[in-house]
Amino acid sequence: MNTPQKWLRLLIDENCSFQQLLAKLTKAFNCTFTYKNDSGIAKAKLDDFTIIIHDKIDRTFDIVLNPSYILTFMITEDKSPNYHVEKHIQTTLTNHSIIYQHSQTKDHAYPIELPFWQAPNDDLVIKSKGDALTAYCRIWYKPAKYSKFTGIFQFSNVWAMRFERNKQYAYYSHCDGDDFNTCYWIIPESSWLEQLKNERQSHFPEWQHYDRGDYWHYIIQSDSFYVEVIAKQLKISKKQLKGIF
Structure with a gap:
């Protein structure tokens, strides 16, 4: 735990449901997401990184929390250089027609x-x-x-x-x-x-x-x-x- 992990935080603005986005990402990264009903968070763990997706809708109150889905990649500490992993993530999203943008990460915990x-x-x-x-x-x-x-x-x-x-x-x-x-x-x-x-x-x-x-x-x-x-x-x-x- 000497050095914190590397994060790549992206915003997904696609006009689809949370389940539809999960299906796209499951196919893109050939992975399985764990998801608790009404938690609004899904996770998948791969060899090089962990994917965390936050839903933009709180279904308990049926309100929009964020204008975009928040997609976070936690890159495994011993994967160096990290930019190769980041490039792989970005290429995979682009090849599967998933449009993303880098989020403003200042002061995000x-x-x-x-x-x-x-x-x-x-x-x-x-x-x-x-x-x-x-x-x-x-x-x-x-x-x-x-x-x-x-x-x-x-x-x-x-x-x-x-x-x-x-x-x-x-x-x-x-x-x-x-x-x-x-x-x-x-x-x-x-x-x-x-x-x-x-x-x-x-x-x-x-x-x-x-x-x-x-x-x-x-x-x-x-x-x-x-x-x-x-x-x-x-x-x-x-x-x-x-x-x-």
Whole structure:
């Protein structure tokens, strides 16, 4: 989990139903989509990437959520260079007459499933030392039943951290409906990180010569707060610990 995955986010404007679009993509990529009724999300996992499709219609209320279908490709980390995979995806869509456009990815957060069930409505315990930050969370092993394990988020090479509450950010859209219990988020194109880089550049023009490596904008959730961290690396694990909570 050293380097976040690569995302390719496209918009599909075709005048067809969600099921018709799924049929087209199934044929195009020779894959099988998993789909829960009324979830509005379908997924298919291939060797090189995972396809995630968000419906533009909420059938529970029969309203249009977005003007387009949102098509996200999560490219497998060890597939390098990624542009070959991207080219294959784009060529496949074009060959099957599926019209797409690149979406505006600025400040869009991509949810990633956690390897454990983070207990909802519980606070994180956060500790920091130097440029390392560690957050601990309680875990459920089944609904409302706490596990003996503690979830651990270990951030290294931390640049900045903030708490956000009671704000409506566009980059939190399309996260709540995903079909896994708990997740964290990554924002590949972050305005906050861009602002930090520009500010640092104005004071230390050559800072990138000695501060090597990529920074990422991560989001984890406490009870009523989003905890946002700019760091180079996030390691997620679980252990049996005493005295944390």
